[in-house]
Amino acid sequence: MLEVNNLNTCYDFLHVLWDVSLVINEGEYVCLIGPNGAGKSTVLKSIAGLIEIKSGEIFFKGISIGDKKGDQICRMGISLVSEEMNLFTGMTVMENLSMGAYTIRGKKKKEALMNFVFELFPRLAERRIQLAGTLSGGERKMLAIGRSLMSDPSLLLVDEPSLGLAPRVVDTVFQALEVLNKKGVTIFLVEQNVTKTLQVVDRGYVLERGKIVLEGSRVELSRNEHIRKIYLGV
Amino acid sequence: MICGGLSNVGEAIVMEPVIVRFFRWLKSSAGITILVTLVIAAYAAMDQGAYVIINILVTGGMWALMAMGLTLMFGVMNISNFAHGEYFMIGTLVAYYVFTPLHQHLESHPNHLLTLVAPVIAVFSAFVVGGMSGILTDRLVFYPLRKRSKENWLMNCFLLTLGISVILINAHQLIFGTQYKGIVRYWPLPPVSLFGVYISIDRLFASVLAIVTIAIFWVFMKYTKVGQALRxxxxxxxxxLMVGISVDNIQLLAMIMSCALAAMAGGSLLFMYPSYPTVGLEPLYNSWFVIIIVGFGNIAGAAAGGFMIALLQILTRVYVGEGWEYVIPVLLIALVLIVKPNGLFGSKVRGIWEK
Known part of the structure; x- marks a missing residue:
């Protein structure tokens, strides 16, 4: 479904990603793990078209999207939940969700999607007329995921959903992602919480200093000596 | 149950009745300000006659249009536009050069319908040309800058808009000269009597146009999809960008609307402000007064603030004396900035540019 070939990305003079290649198949739940500053978020932002890539190719459903802008990529069915969430803080929860459905035509479909999001996160339904800027961290994360779902994506890119959240809320978010994956949404997850991540995903990549150093299935990764030593601390 | 552990934390939403919310709004700084403004306006109208109200509506409506454009541009593109007055100047210029030939033609061939419609044509062409100049400015100046670098954006834009202002003022002087290009009035009709006050049709048209435009603009921002995308x-x-809004197009639209509103204000005030190179400075200062007093990025506040500034200036002119009408607003700005640095209508939720 998504194929990234030899992706290179720079911030001005700082070369962050070095020949990153990865493949995500339809319906899979794939994670990208790695230490701080390895460039994990940069991979997601490059795919979502938020930063320009220097070289390399990105194919989504066979179409090259490497030179497309963020809004066009969103229209093709890739939705990003960014680390800083980028919510519309001055709008209510409902308005945020309906902005998420900006590319969706048809009122009925919009309503169905919104009901689905409220079913997934009943907490948001309680807060529907509250301004997004006044929500708690966990609620914001739920709203960010909910807003991404409103564009009815086939590929969901999720950046650090557990960052700064209470363990209970992290569970909620992870459960929601699993429900989505069972519903057929392909998920590409970037996470630092390796223990938790390796319990849920199908497959994973390890990114260190801008290069993919390891890839494999969940079982392979959790048995790998390097992973056990560095990330799991066993 | 996905969120089992969480549902006990939240409290149910209680929708408050409108009256309660209205009274709470009245207690906010915005509510107090508007209430005080209305009371002062009513007192002035009783003391000096209803013409005060009409003057407030005419000039205030126009400052509101200017300030709304300014705040829209600042909100959507993060540009503090110091060339906004020059789009007002473009509006007066276009209205003058459209209306004068029509007027001369009418003197030799009298035609009732055209007499009525000619001013509307003039104001409308000011609106259109203003919008087109917005497109030109965006594509020639801000779009290339956005593509190249977003570093130091606010300062770069401040300098750029000052440059645009200087260029446009001098271009006007070079091409059209420095003489006043004005008209006595748009409609050769007797003034109408309203509540015992005689109001010229020009003023009535300008105030109605301003109020209608503000209403349309508000509905557009609140209820249409494009308006929501702007917000x-x-x-x-x-x-x-992440939800699929084409940010480039929305920013271009904001620029067009902002410039078109300023030019329309210029066009419809041609009978008060004849076109000359620096005609835009006074409206520019006034709209900045409005923006600073009500707070950045608040469109409804900008509309209300336009009328407040107009009231303040007219009252100063009446009770304190001519020439003080710039001193008092500046003093008030200083006071507001000390007491409420976010502006009178500033919201509690911060926008992205304040982070």
Missing amino acids: AVSQDETGA
Whole structure:
């Protein structure tokens, strides 16, 4: 479904990603793990078209999207939940969700999607007329995921959903992602919480200093000596 | 049950009745300000006659249009536009050069319908040309800058808009000269009597046009999809890109609307402000007064603030004396900035540019 070939990305003079290649198949739940500053978020932002890539190719459903802008990529069915969430803080929860459905035509479909999001996160339904800027961290994360779902994506890119959240809320978010994956949404997850991540995903990549150093299935990764030593601390 | 552990934390939403919310709004700084403004306006109208109200509506409506454009541009593109007055100047210029030939033609061939419609044509062409100059400015100046670098954006834009202002003022002087290009009035009709006051048709038209435009603009921003996209871009540009809004097009639209509103204000006030190179400075200062007093990025506040500034200036002119009408607003700005640095209508939720 998504194929990234030899992706290179720079911030001005700082070369962050070095020949990153990865493949995500339809319906899979794939994670990208790695230490701080390895460039994990940069991979997601490059795919979502938020930063320009220097070289390399990105194919989504066979179409090259490497030179497309963020809004066009969103229209093709890739939705990003960014680390800083980028919510519309001055709008209510409902308005945020309906902005998420900006590319969706048809009122009925919009309503169905919104009901689905409220079913997934009943907490948001309680807060529907509250301004997004006044929500708690966990609620914001739920709203960010909910807003991404409103564009009815086939590929969901999720950046650090557990960052700064209470363990209970992290569970909620992870459960929601699993429900989505069972519903057929392909998920590409970037996470630092390796223990938790390796319990849920199908497959994973390890990114260190801008290069993919390891890839494999969940079982392979959790048995790998390097992973056990560095990330799991066993 | 997905969120089992969480549901006990939240409290149910209680929708408050409108009256309660209205009274709470009245207690906010915005409510107090508007209430005080209305009381002062009513007192002035009783003391000096109803013409005060009409003057407030005419000039205030126009400052409101200017300030709304200014705040829209600041919100959506993060540009503090110091060339906004020059789009007012473009409006007066276009209205003059459209209306004068029509007027001369009418003197030799009298035609009732055209007499009525000619001013509307003039104001409308000012609106259109203003919008087109907005497109030109965006594509020639701000679009290339956005593509190249977003570093130091606010300062760069401040310098650029000052440059645009100087260029446009001098271009006007070079091409059209420095003489006043004005008209006595748009409609050769007797003034109408309203509540015992005689109001010229020109003033009536300008105030009605301003109020109608403000209403249309508000509905557009609140209820249409494009208006919501404008608000979304002003709150979080990256977020807007992520939900599939074409940020480039929305920013171009904001520029067009902002410039078109300023030019329309210029066109419809041609009978008060004849066109000359620096005619835009006074409206520019006034709209900045409005923006600073009500707070940045608040469109409804900008509309209300326009009328407040107009009231303040007219009252100063009446009770304190001519020449003080710039001193008092500046003093008030200083006071507001000390007491409420976010402006009178400033919201509690911060936009992206304040982070």
